[in-house]
Amino acid sequence: MNANTTETSTTLHSNRARGAAHLWSKTLIPTTREAPAEAESPSHIWLVRAGYIRRVGSGIYNYLPLAWRSLQKITQIIREEMNAAGASEMLMPALEPIELFKDTKRDIDYGDLLFKSIDRHGRAAALAPTHEEVITNLIHNTINSYKQLPLSLYQIQTKFRDEFRPRAGLLRCREFIMKDAYSFHLNIEGDGGLNEVYDAMYQAYCNIFARCGLDYSVVEAEAGPIGGSASHEFMVNCDSGEDTILRCPESGYAANVEKCEIGKRSASFEGEPSQELEKIHTPNLPGIDMVAEFLKTQPAAMLKTIVFQTTTDDAEPSWVLAVVRGDHEVNEGKVKDALQGQSITLADEKLAKQAGFTIGYVSPCAIKALGSRLNIRVLVDHDAAQGERAWATGADEKDHHVTGFNWKRELGNLLNDNASITIAEIRNAQAGDPSPRVDGQTLAQSKGIEVGHIFKLGSKYSDAMGLSIADHTQQRQSVVMGCYGIGVSRTLAACVEMSHDDFGIIMPPAIAPYLVLITIMKPDQENQMDAALKLASKLASIGIDVLIDDRKERPGVKFKDGDLVGIPIRLTIGDKALDQNCVEFKKRDEPGKGDLVPINEVAIRCQSILT
């Protein structure tokens, strides 16, 4: 009986038209000739102009029919791949009691990013920015044997983050659609361990972004508490992206600029002075570039000294001077690593000045002057630790710099004291730096937009929320977790950012709102309208989504709008083609007017585009 029912419904289903065949005049596609003044980034401009989205408030958007259809296609691909990776879909609430965030202290850590609300009883709740707490709590209450692990769950849902500065349309919203998945394990290694599922998710993500038709990169991100490469970011490659990716062309190593390691570099404080140390008056010169220009040198010939302080609670802070070349940037995370994870922060300007640092004009010599009184460590980047060079740097005196700085002459014996002065990797990598993987190879730089991030969480949340479970030897163990996110609405924006031209969006077939746009030259002419409807229903019957532009507009308007919305295939129905039983077949990403294709061959040709 059951089997029969299933069979019947399957049959019914396969007989039914599976694709959509919609009329432009009966849906909402408000294209515009001009973009609103507020839109600057390409994806924002085109999504608004093509009638995909409209702004409701800052960082809050309506997804109009075209956008929603695309988003549905993206989420469908995500669902298929997540299910294939063994994850089960569920749905958690967007509204969460604030207490849930107390255990993990994220009510504080997240700070103002958390949307908070008070209900009529005075109870505080938050609009969920993510769901680690809710799901950890759920697992805590529902899993009571190690035999139920591993377990992977996911949801696709609206998230809320009260961003300081929402921007670029769908790229950074305060309300956005996200797929978030969480996995729970007893072990890291081995069968059913975190690593196994992490690898499966990694593969699923590759499948997802490839199927969406996106040009993407997988990039190593900050290593988690477990160590190793415990986190990866998935970036859509595009020049307008905000994230900088560095990669070794030979080994394939790729990483976010903040996390990228730098290969071997030689460094030595040895070297005789080649010129006198000269103090120069340099007033009113904000920024190292202007100072360099004034001193008739380059930022690369200067030393930049950034003052950090340790964040110990009550005791007097100790100070860390991070010295890099003037054209390089100090990386706080790497400074922290160089100090064995000691917690530091950029020095408070007032405190630092009180302590004696001439902020803005600090040089490594500050340790000579202040070292007897204060607890100071100096970390010097390899490229700054070049003893044979004569450097320009601050003079530790307001409005003054020095030239001719020589490490050995200026710092002398202090250089031998490893507790005081250490050479360490403390700066951001940049293009041209040596590859950390292949000797002699250099890093190349590109830009991207982060659309996915997978992470080995370890037991951070389970420990904070008391989620542990007894293994087969009755030993209680912390549950190990992984989490895996995809910015769904951002993916749509990133796609447009990556794929557009001067006329509008160019949608990849897999996530286009419709695969085919039928443009009718004369919709009030019955034979043209008939041909369009007939063709549309045929295409729909084999699962192809079709939009029919039946508007009584001039051809130019329809062609322009067609290019704008970016549907991959345009079929133009006009008298000339119809006389030969043909339609004009044109792909959005190809120039020209397309070519004549017999109507009965159109379906096959459309299908071939999809695969």
Add this chain to the structure above:
RNA sequence: CGGGGUGUAGCGCAGCUUGGUUAGCGCGUCUGACUGGGGGUCAGAAGGUCGGAGGUUCGAAUCCUCUCACCCCGACCA
């Protein structure tokens, strides 16, 4: 949050410095005609709390005070 900027018709803007009747222009919209393969032409029309509140003034889009909203650049994130 720090810095910069903008609010005038559905969209893009002018007008504000130096206050003066009925607030303009382009696009879009509506009506009609001619058109008809890349945002066509002509004629006509509709459409405005000038972001809001208060003040100065005989009189405010314009000057003053407060306020709200939005955007851009910086630090974080899917």
